[in-house]
Every structure is written in structure tokens, then in C-alpha cells.
Amino acid sequence: MNVARSSLRLLPLTVAVLVAPVSHAGGLMLWEIGTPTLGTAGAGWAATPEDAATAFTNPAGTVWRNQTQVRVAAQALYGDVGFTDDGQSNVSGNDGGNPIRWFPTAGAFAAGKITENIGWGMAMAGNFGLGLDYHDDWKGRRFVQNVDLIGMSLLPSLSWQVNDCLSVGIGLNAMSTYFSFQSAPRAGLIDEDAYLRYKDLDTGFGGNFGIIYRPVSGTTIGLSYTSEVDLEFKDRLKLRDFGPLFDRVVGQLDQTRTTIDMTVPQTVTASLQQELQPGTTLYANLAWQDWSEFAGVSLALDNPNQTSVFVNRGYRDTGHFALGLRQEFKRGFLQDWYLSTGIAYDSGMSDEVTMTADTVTNKAWQFGLGAGTELCPGLQLDFAYNLGWLGDVDIDQTGRPPFSPRLEGTYKDTALHFFGGSIQFGF
Secondary structure: OHHHHHHHOOHHHHHHHOOOOEEEEOOOEOOOOOOHHHHHOOOOOOOOOOOOOHHHHOHHHHHOOOOOEEEEEEEEEEEEOOEEEOOOOOOOOEOOOOOOEEEEEEEEEEEEEOOOOEEEEEEEEEEEOOEEEOOOOEOOOOOOOEEEEEEEEEEEEEEEEOOOOEEEEEEEEEEEEEEEEEEOOEOOOOOOEOEEEEEEEEEEEEEEEEEEEOOOOOEEEEEEEEOOEEEEEEEEOEEEOOOHHHHHHHHHHOOOEEEEEEEEOOEEEEEEEEEEEOOEEEEEEEEEEOHHHHOEEEEEEOOOOOOEEEEEOOOOOEEEEEEEEEEEOOOOOOOOEEEEEEEEEEOOOOOOOOOEOOEEEEOEEEEEEEEEEEEEOOEEEEEEEEEEEEEEEEEEEEOOOOOOOEEEEEEEEEEEEEEEEEEEEEO
């Protein structure tokens, strides 16, 4: 019984530690939303006011147009993520398969003018989180079997054109986020699988702020800031199959109302759009994301002792740099088309010491290719491909006594493939 009490006392820690799914560079914030910046590896993110997606990337850009514009985007992600055991894992099972595979997303963006100097924007898209779904009987099931953290934002905004060179914008970020987590802790003193389940949906609010500056013709500088968003998930912790030795303790925790607090990090992005010559445009990004704030997770159990736990997962802030190029063609085989390309680098928020099987992330390179054309006056078609290359991601995760499960190995040649397309029209 002492062993049982000791083990079940760790359940709050188990849930608190495993709350942030994704496999991506840097952190959980994606640069890929299916719009033309997919082809430039995110370069120019906050400095493309001519794109209706500026309602999402920089609200200050919505006033820079002569008509109302709407862009609809679709994107499919294929994740090539696979764990390879290096021989030190101490739980039997398989390697978990590919926990991402295909993941579809979509977005809609609109921008227009209310008066000559006042613009409006509306965007609905998601670039926070993803999901991992391992085989139920894989070697890391003591830590996680499947986990989802998927955010979708609705962003209304207003912008003001101060003069011919400068505009500012402000927007509301209403983010609805679904969180789901399941694992198979060890059941008692025999090597059997128990069941732990938690899920909820919450909406948090933040702000988006932006500046667009055009000092001379052909040069656009953009600066955007997104504030943090606080989320509070509440669900009844579901436990079962822990065996008769644990019946009394599990009975005290099963169906206990559990609250998990987490913070979506603030971000700052500076971007450049520079016309090098007629038809040739350079794009650039510098960005910072506050993942050290996301590392802290609070969990509270609504039991007689009002048990609460705070866990800091030890993440660090991340940086991002991107360069992109777009070439328009006025003659030849590609007449009236443009081609774009880009390269980006994202630093990692974790390393082997802080890596966990529910948050497979790493420093990474991104490579983009894109193309587009005007199908008819006012109707623009764009499509692109982006490769996110994480390479080999090492993990050595160890659980707490008395059972001390260990998952040790490498996610080899980890890559994410993004396929996207969008249509923009004006009226």
C-alpha cells in the first residue's frame, strides 16, 4: 500500500509534465498557414500589406489597399516522425509508428477600409500546436500514447494610416484551444498497462499589435507583436485498470476535477520586403518567441487537500531568421507567373535533457518553394511547398520512482512537409 500511495501521488506531476504536443522547429508556433509566405519559408511575414493575410500576421497592413480583399487558404501537413530505440529503454513494446502523418488545416482572411485612413481586418486561422498519436503499446506509453494541443484564433482588427509612410494596427486574439492527453502508467507491481485520460476545450484572449513603415517606394518594413494568451483547462481526471492494490488510492483520484494552466507565449517579428529591381523582391524576417514562459505549467486537483503542482519544463526562448526571394515573369513560358523560394532557421526550445515524448521539437531549417498567378483581374492563385528539417532528435526521458520508466533513443531524420494553396479576390 505504501508503494501504491507513492505511485499515485505522482499522477498530478505526470499530467502537469505532459501538456504540450507538437513536432516542429523552435516551439509549437508554426510559420506555415497556407498563404504565400509558405513559399518564402515565412520570410516577409509581417511586411506584406498587399496580402489579405496581413489581418493575421500584422494588423497594421489592412489599411494599405483600394478595395476589400479576401483570401482563403488550405494546407496539409505530413509529418515524417519516427522513434528508434537505442537499447536503453526499459519498457517493452514497439517504436510507436509515425505519430503525425497527415494533418489538414485551413484559414480565411479579409481586409478593407472603413474610411480613407482607417482599415479593418478579420482572420480565422490556427498556427499553435499540433498532435501526436503513437501506437498504444509503444515503448513510451508510460509517458504518452496520444496528445493534442490545437489552437484556432479569431482576430478582428483595426488599423490607422498615420501618413503616406506609416500605419499602426491593433487586434484582438480570441484563441480556442483543444487539449487532450492519454497515457498508460504502470499498473501496480506487475508490468501491466493502466489508463490515464484528460481533455478539455478553453478560450483565452490576447492582443495583436503592428506597425507598417514604407520610407521609400519599394521598401516595406513591418513589426508585429502578439501578446501571451492564458489558458485554463478543466476536466475530471479519468483513471482505470490500476489493479486491486491501487483501488483505494485510485478511487480518491478518479473523476477528480483537475485544472491545468498554461500560457501561449508572446512573440515579436520584424520583417522586410525590398524590391531589388522591377519584378524581383527580397523578403527577410527576424523573430523571438517567449517559450521560457510556456515552460511553466500549473496543475490543481479539487480534492480535500486541494493538491497543486507547478512544473517548469526548462524550455528556453527561441529565435528565427528567414530570407526569401520572389521573381515575377513578364514573358516566356512563365509569363504572368511568379516563383518564390526561401530559407529559414529556428533555434530549439529544448535539448536531450528537457525533451519529452509529447513534445518532439528541435532546432531546424526550413526550405520553401512557391508559385502564383493572376487568373483574372482581382483573382490571385498561389500554392507552395515547405520542408521543415529537424534531423535527428535525441531523447532520454526517465520517469519517477518507484517504477522509473525510461525512453531512450532518437527520432531519426525528422521532417515536416507542408503543402498549401490559397485564392485571393477583391471587390
